[in-house]
Amino acid sequence: MANINLIIDDFKVTVEEGTSILQAAEKVNVKIPTLCYHEDLCVAGNCRVCVVEVEGMRTLPASCAIPAEEGMVVKTNTPKVRRARKDIVSLLVSEHNTQCTTCYRSTNCELQNLSAEYNIDNETYMSVLKPDIVIDRSSWAIEKDDSKCIRCQRCVRTCAELQHVNAIDVVHKGKDMIISTFVDAPMNDVVCVNCGQCINHCPTGALTERRYFDDVWDAIGDDEKHVIINTAPSVRVGLGEMLGFPVGTRVTGKMVTALRKIGFDSVLDTDFTADLTIIEEGTELLTRLKKALVDKKKVALPMMTSCSPGWVKFIEHMYPDHLDHLSTCKSPQQMFGSLAKTYYAEKKGIDPKNIVCVAGMPCAAKKYEANRPEMRDSGFQDIDAGLTTREIGHMIKQAGINFLDLEESDFDSLMGESTGAGVIFGATGGVMEAALRTAYEIVTGREVPFENLRIMPVRGDEGIKEATIKIEGCLPEWSFLEGVELKVAVAHGLINARTIMDQVVKGESPYHFIEIMACPGGCIGGGGQPIPTNAEIRKKRTEAIYAEDEGKVLRKSHENPEIKQIYKEFLKEPLGHKSHELLHTKYRKRFRY
Amino acid sequence: MTEVQEKVRDLSEKYGRRRENLLPILQGIVEKEHYLTSEAMIQVAKELDISAAEVYGTASFYSFLDTEQRGQYVIRVCKTISCDMKGKNSIIKAIEDVLKIKVGETTQSKMFTLLETNCLGWCHKAPAILINDEPYTNLTPAKIKAILGDYIRNAEGKQKIIGDIQYER
Secondary structure: OOEEEEEEOOEEEEEEOOOEHHHHHHHOOOOOOOOOOOOOOOOOOOOOOOEOEEOOOOOOOEOOOOEOOOOOEEEOOOHHHHHHHHHHHHHHHHOOOOOHHHOOOOOOOHHHHHHHHOOOOOOOOOOOOOOOOOOEOOOOOEEEOHHHOOOOOHHHHHHHHHOOOOOOEEEOOHHHOEEEOHHHOOHHHOOOOOOOHHHHHOOOOOEEEOOOHHHHHHHHHOOOOEEEEEEOOOHHHHHHHHHOOOOOOOOHHHHHHHHHHHOOOEEEEHHHHHHHHHHHHHHHHHHHHHHHHOOOOOOOOOEEOOOOHHHHHHHHHHOHHHHHHEOOEOOHHHHHHHHHHHHHHHHHOOOHHHEEEEEEEOOOHHHHHHOOOOOOOOOOOOOOEEEEHHHHHHHHHHOOOOHHHOOOOOOOOOOOOOOHHHHHHHOOOHHHHHHHHHHHHHHHOOOOOOHHHOOHHHOOOOOEEEEEEEOOOOOHHHHHHOOOEEEEEEEEOHHHHHHHHHHHHHOOOOOOEEEEEOOOOHHHHOOOOOOOOOHHHHHHHHHHHHHHHHOOOOOOHHHOHHHHHHHHHHHOOOOOHHHHHHOEOOOOOOOOO | OOHHHHHHHHHHHHHOOOHHHHHHHHHHHHHHHOOOOHHHHHHHHHHHOOOHHHHHHHHHHOOOOOOOOOOOEEEEEEOOHHHHHOOHHHHHHHHHHHHOOOOOOEOOOOOEEEEEEOOOOOHHHOOOEEEOOEEEOOOOHHHHHHHHHHHHHHHHHHHHHHOOOOOOO
């Protein structure tokens, strides 16, 4: 590709053909403000905040939408440009609900930042905010407040390009244009998978997660309640970003101390049930393979993971006739909930009705999942509240904890012990890698043949990854797998899930086992993670996840001593009676359109 | 399949099931049904395998693709400056008097809907209106009352044949 030379603010820049002025400016550290631009998404060019002056051009072009050209002379900071930007931001503010003091996104809002930077007043343009806007709180997971929407359409592009769900779209036109659903129906009535990627890509407070932390504070303040929290692997590599640490810092020990200081009676680890998921799901896979290969029975293959509630709702809506491919295993969060109010309650001698089980998740869909009517196998609502990483960050701030200088501590027991295999659930490919580490060893008695247990083909940020593992030297009871080439695939981002599923529908899927995560990058890029999230941040969080794995003494789920204990004392055997009662679930067919 | 669903299927077959055929399909439905019901839009989404929100987003953008209930005859009175100066308000008043509805409303019989519209391009013969696809120009209150009278009589005639169209007078 040809190289293009141009000048931006007196800096000479050379870029590849097709690079936008905005991207070229980034290369020489010239920062141009943006609002509708997000590197995960296609260019929209509708907010105009990124305007610049180009020598020889009459008007100010939007730098995100104009490719750099040979010999271009660009000025990003002239009086004309500044006046234009100030006017643009002023006009956006005039349509915006400027009650920043009561906004959840205050101090983390792109419009607020720009408004402050450009010293916008309230007088140049009078407010034309529509007075009758009602916040949509119908969904368990997502709150939509149109009074804060600047119509940049990042959410619309997210839902279309990353997730291929198209739950929200641009409707009506002109001054009446809003981001809305089919016939402006409430969010819980439409085909929305609650992944929360729209929240993560929203520059303002128009889309936020439904908050539950006030309920959690109330429970903590209630002496009768035994409040426990389980935190997902991705929380410990994201939380630091909200509390003063650089991106990619592992704050596991500090997080545990902070949660204890907040007043949780027990701080436990979702990784424990991630390990448990591996045992149950791995056994389920081997059982399905046995049925197919030995008993020659018709059985749904490939089997697909069910840890990601966004993905689960996606397949329920989009492929309701193929739900038998999903593993019947509940997600680690829900396994945790049902065990907390049975096994944990029994062991600790606490009446389960007094246990409040909170989940700290990088996820918006987990809030929906916690409220699914299926998730009451303990006799109570298994998970009482799902919090996002962001909400936990808020709670730590509310509690006045100096997180930076906090001492580190370990998770409590019972259900606080985990292995590296549980940790890597946070990154795309992690569930697959964890499953292979265990399944291969069950079948052959040997470790997976990868250096230091790193199964590299399933790692990385490619949308769809595949791997083939030849099974050799089986133990006698697994001899039917001798020589079988186990084909697996990993997809993240629902648009990739669709590609995988279309193959399955056609009967052309060559795989035995597929891991799917709803969010790009897996849970580390989840809809409940700190904002912003972009490719570079996802990469750093992913590195942190794998570092956390390698820092663990135990890195295979079946070696977790608490897992051995729970099978010995409570569950008896994988896929056994108790497991079916508490750890497995059913799915429901939903409408696609 | 309901009648509407069959219509949408036929239109999809006629125009093709690609995303870019969304508009002609929607226009085809409006031509027959006068507006787009949720049922029709969902069926379009199914036929084209796109989300219902996308269908609604497209439909709600265009003034001539209504998503609210409309009568058999949609009257659109041009509200732009030339027609305004030539007395479009008196035309609207005359229509309101005859049909007993206000702008934006539909008669109980579902026969007529009264709307305002942007420029129809008939400025030289203002004031102008559209009834469905038919323009009427150089209007006076007396003229529009006569035109509406024709429509109503016509409908009366049809009523005798079909026997189930109700309208109010």
